[in-house]
Amino acid sequence: MFYAYRRKITLLLILLSALFFLTGGSSTSSKIVQPKQVYTYETMVKDIKKLAAKYPELVRYRSIGKSEYGRDLWLIEIGNGPVNILLNGSHHAREWITTTTLMEMSESIAIKADAGSNWKKLSTTDLLQHVTYSIVPMVNPDGVTLQQSGPKAFLQKDQAALIRMNKGSLNFKRWKANAKGIDLNRQYPAGWGTIRNAASEPSYMNYKGQKPLEAKEARAMAELTRKLKPELAVSYHSSGEIVFWNYKTPSANLQRDRMIVNEYAAMTGYRVVNPESNPSGGGFTDWFIIEFGKPALTPELGRPSGETNVALSQWDRIWEQHQNTPWLLGSRIAELWINNVQTVAVASKVELVAASYTYSKPSLNLDTRVRLAAGIYEAIREKGSWIEIRTEQGNRWLAKGLTHKVSKEVDKEEEKEIEKEPDEQVTEPGTEPVTNSVTNPGTESVTEPVSE
Numbered sequence: 001m002f003y004a005y006r007r008k009i010t011l012l013l014i015l016l017s018a019l020f021f022l023t024g025g026s027s028t029s030s031k032i033v034q035p036k037q038v039y040t041y042e043t044m045v046k047d048i049k050k051l052a053a054k055y056p057e058l059v060r061y062r063s064i065g066k067s068e069y070g071r072d073l074w075l076i077e078i079g080n081g082p083v084n085i086l087l088n089g090s091h092h093a094r095e096w097i098t099t100t101t102l103m104e105m106s107e108s109i110a111i112k113a114d115a116g117s118n119w120k121k122l123s124t125t126d127l128l129q130h131v132t133y134s135i136v137p138m139v140n141p142d143g144v145t146l147q148q149s150g151p152k153a154f155l156q157k158d159q160a161a162l163i164r165m166n167k168g169s170l171n172f173k174r175w176k177a178n179a180k181g182i183d184l185n186r187q188y189p190a191g192w193g194t195i196r197n198a199a200s201e202p203s204y205m206n207y208k209g210q211k212p213l214e215a216k217e218a219r220a221m222a223e224l225t226r227k228l229k230p231e232l233a234v235s236y237h238s239s240g241e242i243v244f245w246n247y248k249t250p251s252a253n254l255q256r257d258r259m260i261v262n263e264y265a266a267m268t269g270y271r272v273v274n275p276e277s278n279p280s281g282g283g284f285t286d287w288f289i290i291e292f293g294k295p296a297l298t299p300e301l302g303r304p305s306g307e308t309n310v311a312l313s314q315w316d317r318i319w320e321q322h323q324n325t326p327w328l329l330g331s332r333i334a335e336l337w338i339n340n341v342q343t344v345a346v347a348s349k350v351e352l353v354a355a356s357y358t359y360s361k362p363s364l365n366l367d368t369r370v371r372l373a374a375g376i377y378e379a380i381r382e383k384g385s386w387i388e389i390r391t392e393q394g395n396r397w398l399a400k401g402l403t404h405k406v407s408k409e410v411d412k413e414e415e416k417e418i419e420k421e422p423d424e425q426v427t428e429p430g431t432e433p434v435t436n437s438v439t440n441p442g443t444e445s446v447t448e449p450v451s452e
């Protein structure tokens, strides 16, 4: 009787664990971001910290300022390269599926690069020696919280104003603005004076404020962008499965920018929006295109969803469309960048601290990749984030960040680095990048003080 009972229990346990693996229980439980939920600011903050703790060599985070109601605006940085790609979401409150997308994307980038996965002829791990993704998943946390939880999430004294800006309605599902009633994507200094269909007072949508960059959230984004000087910016919105890419784009940049948007559209199936002769302006992408002269995209995620958030039932489709976009855009932008930097001759010795992958040209093509043993090598030339060294198998190119200069300069730089006041966020256990920050330009920004 006793043995029969125990056998039944054992059988049950085996069945249960088989079921667990069959339903993918093991993979979902180890994944951090759970996208099929109303994805809140609080969930995002927890997930960002977990990602940084799980992938300390790849993922860092810091606050870039505060919202009007005092919420930290979080930036995630993934990668160690000098080529910056800025991704942002939820300028508009009801469009928070863009936050979910950027959080899922952050984890996906880290998983693939950590595992050494390839995408086509690209090593995702090697790409992150040249590229850094700077990701602000939720530009408007007050607005998102209001859209998801209603005015009860705010202090009693603020609730009447919120309801007034919502035209007396207690249904906040259509809310786009920040919680002061300013539309954050009508706040940027690009044709701001001539924005069309502007609301005359603070409102759930379309009020552009009294002046550009008046809202703290837009100001923090502009300051961050000016500091990072990205090679590409993508500002995610919803909905419609379309993508904007042009705002008074100079003719010299048209071919380049058209190529970027066409590749993005081919991968996602999104429709490229034709340039208007008289665009309205005030958006982040509009401003980025004219201020920096670099390509920028505004994808509208999800099928047309009307005056509310995109339904969670669309998630699988959105992710299927977007899961490989970081690799497509990252490799393309890195290639454009390297083609425009000069090759300079150098005469120095460098140390390869660990065995590393090298390429026949300064280009991430797996067909030309060879592993090289650790050791001291003679450096011949540099090109952007690449360095060329002499080896027994001929000259090879690799990421500069994988090498140390062998000279007295190294000691001086190290002293300087130690004297600097370390950033509070970065020294938190588990968030400090283990990669060498002395010779790697991409990690230097981490030690800079946070502006507010």
Ligand SMILES: [Zn+2]
Pocket: 091, 092, 095, 185, 237, 238
């Ligand atoms: Zn929007």
